[in-house]
Amino acid sequence: MDTDPKVFVISGPSGAGKGTLTEILLKRVPSLARSVSATTRKPRPGEVDGVDYYFLTKEEFKKHIEDNDFLEWAVVHDNYYGTLRSMVDKELAVGRDVVMVIDVQGAANVKNKMPDAVTIFVEPPSMEELVKRLKLRNTESEAELARRLKNAEAEMMLAKNYDYVVINDDVDRAAGELVSIVEAEKIKN
């Protein structure tokens, strides 16, 4: 039986609900470690280094890029964000499974560098529902909303590249499916 710790990559379009589902998954399977991202943006009040993010200077971040220490990274609004392979390896080394929530581009990069990672695509029940959810966030301008929807449409076509697809039409059921995936993968040969 394969008892090696595993990496679970939870991805999907913005607004699909991957963050909420992962919070529930982490509560229901407390043995899972959540991967902490690195960023060059300044900490907001209350944010703790190593808990919310690893806060790095641009120089430090670029050094990690050069050292090929990122499983994935991207620039958003002039700030760098990424997942440090060394931090993931540290959890795996002590036998903990790692969960990361990540956009579809990042997920593809992680799968490339870690082919054994289990990838899960979270799909909104419909584009109509996705619009509703993104509008509810209230943080999006009309232009930003339109951009996210266009992205989501393209991203939905990537679901077939993932190991599993969870349709988030019912949060409880969808979170239960995440738990089942983790549980089944742990006893997979």
Add this chain to the structure above:
Amino acid sequence: MDTDPKVFVISGPSGAGKGTLTEILLKRVPSLARSVSATTRKPRPGEVDGVDYYFLTKEEFKKHIEDNDFLEWAVVHDNYYGTLRSMVDKELAVGRDVVMVIDVQGAANVKNKMPDAVTIFVEPPSMEELVKRLKLRNTESEAELARRLKNAEAEMMLAKNYDYVVINDDVDRAAGELVSIVEAEKIKN
């Protein structure tokens, strides 16, 4: 997403508890169809054709063997037992997932003929526990018990050939793992 119905083969040594676990699985996932075996033995009082077994004559059984209509079959105490592919296909055709409980030789034959079948090995927690369980059955002679234990030891080494391994040290947990496997496989790409 792969929404095709699937075949789940639950196997393992005699006494591992595969029958009990499958009963619980079927109660918790009522959409599953349990595969009904064919046999040439006479029906016992109360047994219903098509529910407990498909009761066939030896001639009918042999005809199905010739027609290559068995996913697996074996002779036990002069009676034939087997799983009819046509009956499994009938359930799959109406969209139902099929579960079969089967010995390790039969399981290997099914996987051979249906490579997409999901195979699950149920392992007793220890050989000591297996002895205890087989003795509790009270139906075994000493010689039969010794034979089953020797078989079990050999069969345990086959676990690595299965898609999943469930260790039956706690019936509730083990049954929960079966449910998780079925649920995860249903949303697998």
